Amino acid sequence: MSEFTSGSLTAKNIHLSFGSNHVLRGIDLHVPQGTTASVIGPSGSGKSTLLRVMNRLIEPDQGDILLDGKSVLKDNPDELRRRIGMVFQQFNLFPHKTVAENVTLALRKLRGMSKDQAREEALAQLDLVGLKHIADVRPANLSGGQQQRVAIARALAMKPEVMFFDEATSALDPELVKGVLALMTDLAKGGMTMVVVTHEMGFSRNVSDTVTFMDAGVVVESGPPEELFTSPRTERLQGFLSDVL
Numbered sequence: 001m002s003e004f005t006s007g008s009l010t011a012k013n014i015h016l017s018f019g020s021n022h023v024l025r026g027i028d029l030h031v032p033q034g035t036t037a038s039v040i041g042p043s044g045s046g047k048s049t050l051l052r053v054m055n056r057l058i059e060p061d062q063g064d065i066l067l068d069g070k071s072v073l074k075d076n077p078d079e080l081r082r083r084i085g086m087v088f089q090q091f092n093l094f095p096h097k098t099v100a101e102n103v104t105l106a107l108r109k110l111r112g113m114s115k116d117q118a119r120e121e122a123l124a125q126l127d128l129v130g131l132k133h134i135a136d137v138r139p140a141n142l143s144g145g146q147q148q149r150v151a152i153a154r155a156l157a158m159k160p161e162v163m164f165f166d167e168a169t170s171a172l173d174p175e176l177v178k179g180v181l182a183l184m185t186d187l188a189k190g191g192m193t194m195v196v197v198t199h200e201m202g203f204s205r206n207v208s209d210t211v212t213f214m215d216a217g218v219v220v221e222s223g224p225p226e227e228l229f230t231s232p233r234t235e236r237l238q239g240f241l242s243d244v245l
C-alpha cells in the first residue's frame with residue numbers, strides 16, 4: 001500500500017434534522033491523520049447520515065467540518081468529495097460498464113485524465129486489490145466481495161485523503177466478508193485516514209484506533225477500543241454490546 005500523508009478530519013457540534021426528526025444532535029468526531037475511527041451503534045442512530053454530512057452530500061443545520069484543520073463548508077462540495085472516498089453497502093457499480101471502466105469513469109470526468117492514462121491508473125489500483133485479471137469483466141459476473149473490492153479500488157483511484165466505509169461488508173455473504181475486511185485492514189495499516197461505520201466488532205476492536213458509539217443522534221461514548229469493549233461506561237453501550245457480541 002502507498003503512504004498517505006495528509007488528512008485529518010473533524011466534525012464539530014453537527015446538528016441535522018429531517019423535518020421534525022432531529023437526527024444528529026451535536027456530534028463531535030475527530031479523526032487524526034493516518035488513523036481509523038470506527039463508528040458503531042444501533043440501526044437508525046444516525047451513522048450513515050453523519051458520513052453523508054461529513055462529505056457534504058447533506059448540509060448540516062449547524063456545526064463545522066474541518067479537513068486538515070480547515071473548514072470545508074464554504075468550499076465547493078465536489079472538491080470535498082474528491083478528497084474523501086466513499087464505499088457503500090451496495091457497491092453502486094455501473095452494471096453496463098466493465099470493472100476497469102467503472103474505475104476510469106471518475107478519473108476521466110473529475111481528474112480529466114486521457115483514456116490511456118486513466119486505464120493505466122485503473123489497472124494499477126485493481127492490481128492493488130488483487131483484481132487486475134478481471135479488469136474487462138462486467139460486475140454482474142463477479143462475487144459480491146469482488147464487486148466491493150472494485151468499489152474500493154474506484155474510490156482509491158481518486159487518491160482521496162480520507163476514506164469512508166458505510167457498512168461495506170453488510171451485504172456480503174459471510175465467506176466473502178473476510179477478503180474485504182483484509183483489504184480495509186491493509187489500508188488502515190498503510191496509514192489511510194478512515195471512518196468506518198461497521199457491525200464487524202472484530203474490525204472495530206482490533207483494527208480501529210478509536211471507537212465511537214452513537215445512539216439516537218448523539219455520541220454516547222468514544223475512545224480506544226480496549227476501553228469501550230472491555231469497560232463500557234454506559235448502560236446503552238453495555239446493552240448494545242451484549243446484543244451484538
Ligand code: ADP
Pocket residue numbers: 018021023041042043044045046047048049050
Ligand atoms: P443508521 O445509519 O445509524 O442506521 P441513518 O443515518 O440511516 O441511521 O438514519 C438516522 C435517522 O434519519 C433515521 O430515523 C432515518 O429514518 C432518518 N433518515 C435518514 N435519511 C433520511 C432522509 N433522506 N430523509 C428523511 N429521513 C432520513
Ligand code: MG
Pocket residue numbers: 047048049166
Ligand atoms: Mg446506516
